[in-house]
Amino acid sequence: MFKEYNPIKKKRLQIIDNDGKVINQKLMPKLDDKQLIKAYKDMLFARTADLMIVNYQRQGRIYTYPPNYGQEAISGAVAQIMRDDDWLVPAFREMGAYLAKGASLKELFIYFMGYEDGSLFKNAKNFLPISVPISSQLLHASGIGYEINYNNKDQIVYTFVGDGGTSEGDFHEALNFAGVWKAPVIFIVQNNQYGISTPFKMQTASDGIAIKALAYGIEGIQVDGNDFFAMYKAVEESAKHASGGNGPVLIEAVTYRKGAHTTSDDPTKYRTKEEEEKWDETDPLKRLKAYLIANKLWSEKEEEKIVPQYKKEIDRQFIEAENYGEYALEDVFKFMYTEMPQDLKNQMMEHEKFLKWKEARS
Amino acid sequence: MKKVMNMVNAINNALDIKMAEDKSVIVYGEDVGIEGGVFRVTEGLQKKHGVERIFDSPLAESGLAGTAVGMAAAGLRPIIEMQFSGFSYPAFNQIISHVSRMHNRSRGKYKQAIVIRMPYGGGINALEHHSESAEAIWGHIPGLKVVIPSNPHDAKGLLISSIESEDPVIYMEPKRIYRAIKQEVEESKFAVPIGKAKVIHKGEDITLVAYGAMIREAQKAAALAKKEGISVEIIDLRTIYPIDRETIAESIKKTGRIITVTEAPKAFGVSAEISAIANEEAFLFLEAPPKRVAGFDTIVPLPKGEHHYLQTAEKILYEIIRTVKF
Numbered sequence: 001m002f003k004e005y006n007p008i009k010k011k012r013l014q015i016i017d018n019d020g021k022v023i024n025q026k027l028m029p030k031l032d033d034k035q036l037i038k039a040y041k042d043m044l045f046a047r048t049a050d051l052m053i054v055n056y057q058r059q060g061r062i063y064t065y066p067p068n069y070g071q072e073a074i075s076g077a078v079a080q081i082m083r084d085d086d087w088l089v090p091a092f093r094e095m096g097a098y099l100a101k102g103a104s105l106k107e108l109f110i111y112f113m114g115y116e117d118g119s120l121f122k123n124a125k126n127f128l129p130i131s132v133p134i135s136s137q138l139l140h141a142s143g144i145g146y147e148i149n150y151n152n153k154d155q156i157v158y159t160f161v162g163d164g165g166t167s168e169g170d171f172h173e174a175l176n177f178a179g180v181w182k183a184p185v186i187f188i189v190q191n192n193q194y195g196i197s198t199p200f201k202m203q204t205a206s207d208g209i210a211i212k213a214l215a216y217g218i219e220g221i222q223v224d225g226n227d228f229f230a231m232y233k234a235v236e237e238s239a240k241h242a243s244g245g246n247g248p249v250l251i252e253a254v255t256y257r258k259g260a261h262t263t264s265d266d267p268t269k270y271r272t273k274e275e276e277e278k279w280d281e282t283d284p285l286k287r288l289k290a291y292l293i294a295n296k297l298w299s300e301k302e303e304e305k306i307v308p309q310y311k312k313e314i315d316r317q318f319i320e321a322e323n324y325g326e327y328a329l330e331d332v333f334k335f336m337y338t339e340m341p342q343d344l345k346n347q348m349m350e351h352e353k354f355l356k357w358k359e360a361r362s
Numbered sequence: 363m364k365k366v367m368n369m370v371n372a373i374n375n376a377l378d379i380k381m382a383e384d385k386s387v388i389v390y391g392e393d394v395g396i397e398g399g400v401f402r403v404t405e406g407l408q409k410k411h412g413v414e415r416i417f418d419s420p421l422a423e424s425g426l427a428g429t430a431v432g433m434a435a436a437g438l439r440p441i442i443e444m445q446f447s448g449f450s451y452p453a454f455n456q457i458i459s460h461v462s463r464m465h466n467r468s469r470g471k472y473k474q475a476i477v478i479r480m481p482y483g484g485g486i487n488a489l490e491h492h493s494e495s496a497e498a499i500w501g502h503i504p505g506l507k508v509v510i511p512s513n514p515h516d517a518k519g520l521l522i523s524s525i526e527s528e529d530p531v532i533y534m535e536p537k538r539i540y541r542a543i544k545q546e547v548e549e550s551k552f553a554v555p556i557g558k559a560k561v562i563h564k565g566e567d568i569t570l571v572a573y574g575a576m577i578r579e580a581q582k583a584a585a586l587a588k589k590e591g592i593s594v595e596i597i598d599l600r601t602i603y604p605i606d607r608e609t610i611a612e613s614i615k616k617t618g619r620i621i622t623v624t625e626a627p628k629a630f631g632v633s634a635e636i637s638a639i640a641n642e643e644a645f646l647f648l649e650a651p652p653k654r655v656a657g658f659d660t661i662v663p664l665p666k667g668e669h670h671y672l673q674t675a676e677k678i679l680y681e682i683i684r685t686v687k688f
Contacts, residue, residue, distance in 0.1 A: 089432070120469040128435060129467045133459045139428025140460065146429060147436035150388070150414060169452070173425035180420055335466040336505055338473070338528040341557065341604035 001027065001237050002219045002249075007211035012222045012254065015229035018281050020290025022229075029233045033297055035080065039228060040288050040298060041306070043076040046096040047285060048310045049105055050259075053112070056318060057263040062112050068095045070226075070258030073284035074190055075100075077231035078158055081239055087126040087148075089141040089159035091134075093190060093257075097158065101127045105314060109321035116331070117324070126155070135165035138174030138187060145183025145248070156242050157185040164195020166209050175250065179216040184242035186235065187250045190225065192257035197270040210252035218248045225253025226284040229291075256282065329355075364546040369539060372514035372547055373403050373479075376521035377441065379551050381411045384439065387525060389416040391426060391443030391479075400445055401481060401540060423449055427456035427478065431464060435472040439525060447482035447534065448491035461530045462505030476530040477521070481537035482510075483575050483625050484662050484672055493662040495574075495626035500532040501602040501635070507556055508532045508602035512577035514545045516600060519554025527556060534602075536574035543578070559606035561613065565595035568682055569613040571636050572623040573599040580623050582675035587682050594682065602632055610636060611643035618649035619685050623678055628656035650688035655681050 005011050015024045022028055031039070050069055056062045068075070071093060079100030082088065088101045098108065102124035111118025111130065119129035131137035141159035148155045165171055166189055178185045189209045193200050206212060213220020219241060223234045231253060238249035256279035260267050292298035333340060333348050367375065380387045389404060395418040398405030408416045419426055423444055430440040444450040450457075457478065464474050484493035500508045507529055511517035517535070524531035562577070563584055572580040577598050584594035595613050599606070614620050620640050622633035637652035655678050663671055 087436075116467060116469055119467050120471060128472065129464075131460075133455060136428060136455060136459055139425055139456065140432035140435065142425075143429030143432025143434075143440075144436045145432070147433050147438050150438070169422075170424055170428060170455075173420070173422045173428065176420050176422070177425050177429055335470045337507075338465070338470075343604050343607070 001233070002221060002241070005221045007208065007213060007220050007222055010207065012224055013230045013234055014224040014227050015233060016227055016287055016291055018287060020287045020294060022291075027233050029229060029236060031232070036292060037297055039076060039080050040285075040292055042079055042096055042100070043072040043228070043285055043288065044303070044307070045310050046072050046076070046099065048307060049314045050095060052311065052314050052318075053109075054259065054263060061322065062109065063114055064262045064264050065112050066092050066262045067259030068093050070279070070283065071190055071192055071255045072096055073228040073231050073288070074188065074225050074253045074255060076284070077228055077235050078188070080232060081235050082158055084125055085153075085155050087128075087141070087144050087155060087157040089128045089137050089144065089157060090130055091137060091160045091162060091165065092130045092132065093162065094160050097160075098124070098127070101125075103127065104317065106317040106321045109318050110324050113321060113324070115324060115327060116335075135161050135168035135170040135174075137161070138165075139170050139177065141185045141187070142174045142178040142181065142183050145178055145185040146181050148184055149181065154243065155184065156239055157183070158188065159185060160188050160190060162195060163189060163191040163193065163200050163203055163209065164198060165189070166212070167203055175213070175216040175218065175248065178248040179218045182245065182247035185248040186238045186242060187248060189250065189252045190255055191252050192255045194257055194261070194271070196261040196265060199270075208252055210250060213250040218250060219246075220250040220252070222252045222254060224282075225255035226282045226287065228284060228288045255284075258283075363549045365549050366544050367514045367518075367547040368541045368544050369511070369514050369517045369535070370401060370403050370541060372518040373521055373535065374405065374407065375547070375549070376518045376525070377404065377407060378410065380522065380525045381407065381415060383551075386437060387415075387439045387441065388433070389441045389443070390419045392421050392445045393418055394443050399443060401537060403535075404443070423451070423453040424456050427453035427461060430476045430478075431456060431460045431474065434474045434476050435464060439475045441477040441479060441525060444478060444480035446492050447480040447496055448494050450478075450480055450496075457506070458503055462503050465529065466505060473528050474530045475528050477524045477533050478530070479533045479535060481535045481540070483536045483538050484668055485538035485575065487665040487668070490664060493668070495624065495657070497534055497602050498626055498631040501632060506530055506532055506603065508534065509556055509600060510534045510536065510574045510602060511600065512536065512539070512574055512598050513543050514547050516554050516598070518547055519552055520556065520600065522551060522553045523556050526553070531556070534574070538575045539578060554600070557601050557604045557606060559597050559599045559601065559609040561595060561609065562598045563594065563596035565593040565617065567593045567617055568619040568621065568686055569595045569597060569610075569617045570621050570623060570678070570682075571597045571599055571610060573602070574625070576623045576625060576673060579673055579675050579678060583678035583682060586675060586679045590679075590683065592682060592686055599632075605635065605639070607639050607643055610639050614640050614644040615647045618647055621653040621655055621678070621681055621685060623655045623673055625657055625673060627659045628654055629659045631656060650685045653681050653685050
């Protein structure tokens with residue numbers, strides 16, 4: 001597949017069209033009905049949660065949040081393939097993958113409500129916290145990849161970045177290090193056409209991102225990121241490639257950020273309605289749903305039944321998060337070092353004395 | 363068994379001991395493999411421990427620090443070498459944004475047992491970017507520990523402690539005295555604790571706090587001062603952060619006077635922090651204002667002008683006399 005889709009050929013892997021019809025039977029991944037329904041339900045759950053979070057934010061119940069809306073097939077595909085032992089090194093727009101790793105929505109809510117505790121992800125093994133400085137996380141993935149090889153482990157690292165992040169030096173360094181080390185890392189670029197407001201053509205003169213793989217001596221492939229089947233196939237083949245000791249893969253998932261960059265952003269300032277409508281036709285959930293309905297695996301009725309259940313569950317977790325409790329002063333200091341240095345103990349004690357003084361005065 | 367070692371030998375010895383003892387310790391950086399680094403600090407270690415455990419990295423400092431974050435999260439104990447501290451700046455984002463924060467961010471789930479070694483300081487007639495002393499920058503970053511040895515014994519003991527630390531350590535090597543000081547150093551493993559300064563010369567009239575290559579100048583200055591009838595106490599700081607306030611304060615309480623000697627620029631530096639400690643912890647014992655003998659707030663000049671910049675024993679003596687006579 002990597003040969004056939006060598007980025008130099010300027011081909012994009014696509015398996016279903018915008019109406020959910022299979023146009024590339026040869027590369028159609030082998031998924032049974034149960035797996036397909038699960039994948040769709042995972043994506044639907046993630047989208048339902050995502051849209052609700054934006055509403056919570058509008059209600060002032062959560063701080064800034066970066067929506068996933070429109071990009072669900074990318075982490076949705078990874079979610080079906082990633083194993084318990086595999087590593088997930090996130091950027092911040094891959095909710096489906098976090099949930100698959102064992103993170104709870106409640107924890108994500110806690111994080112976006114402003115507690116570090118939301119980054120603990122208690123039940124998620126091998127999952128680094130969300131990384132805010134763009135592209136810097138990719139190097140962590142390469143380092144983990146070295147450790148996997150060093151200890152002969154059967155693991156893969158999945159890491160994410162956006163199209164804007166590919167302009168950062170760390171993107172280059174991470175691919176270069178992983179290439180030299182033959183590290184089992186799958187780099188997934190969610191090319192959603194914008195870095196906040198900066199359009200892709202202002203980001204690079206390159207014809208896409210996948211082709212950059214060639215410069216690092218690694219495999220690369222451009223995929224229709226809104227086509228669940230194409231994403232699944234690309235991730236599946238990449239995992240095989242990386243597991244086989246053949247080094248990293250760069251996947252460029254071409255998609256569209258239907259929402260804003262974060263809830264603080266206003267996309268009407270930099271893109272047109274026409275453009276948004278054109279991309280709406282490629283919507284990943286719409287396409288997978290059309291495929292499932294045509295194959296009698298799903299119905300509007302089932303969807304109408306399940307979405308309210310999802311909403312109830314999401315709201316339940318949100319309310320639990322809202323009742324998380326006070327941010328204790330000690331939590332500011334506790335994890336700075338494995339053992340708290342005396343200076344920090346003193347600073348905390350001094351502040352406690354001030355708080356007591358303040359309380360006594362009032 | 364003791365063996366005569368210079369600082370390069372002592373660091374090499376500490377790396378060797380920890381690599382032999384703990385398979386999770388790995389060393390990488392620019393040219394540290396077959397060549398043993400530009401200062402030969404890692405010479406012979408690749409032959410002994412293998413190319414998987416000590417190897418040349420691509421030439422990218424951010425890449426070095428960033429990959430170490432991942433390795434440490436996965437349970438390794440990477441030791442990375444910045445070829446010169448002046449070239450560590452591309453790694454700034456990784457060190458400040460992740461090395462120092464991952465443990466806190468993940469609420470203790472992911473340790474960052476990383477040592478970042480970097481030769482620093484002037485006096486070696488080098489090109490631009492090879493002579494800075496940027497310890498204050500690292501000391502200012504919450505989540506990091508910063509150590510600077512001044513002799514082979516401490517270089518070994520502090521490096522052992524740094525490698526065994528569960529928290530990230532910036533280990534700065536005063537390259538000017540890499541080979542200048544020889545000592546008998548215990549060949550087997552020993553540790554010098556992080557966070558503890560040491561009174562290396564007892565005195566009554568004035569306290570000198572210094573570290574790294576400045577210890578040698580402080581010792582010369584103390585000998586000169588003795589001839590003038592002034593008894594100098596010298597504290598080797600050894601750890602920049604967490605700083606040993608207690609040892610500094612106790613000495614001031616005895617002598618009533620303090621001078622901090624650093625190669626680094628004066629403004630916002632370690633010497634400023636020590637002056638603040640003197641005021642906060644021993645104000646009523648002070649008989650003269652805390653003094654700083656530090657670099658100018660300028661760029662370290664190229665070799666022909668470097669003598670203007672570097673602190674000397676005479677300059678320290680000059681300030682000792684002024685402070686005692688205050």
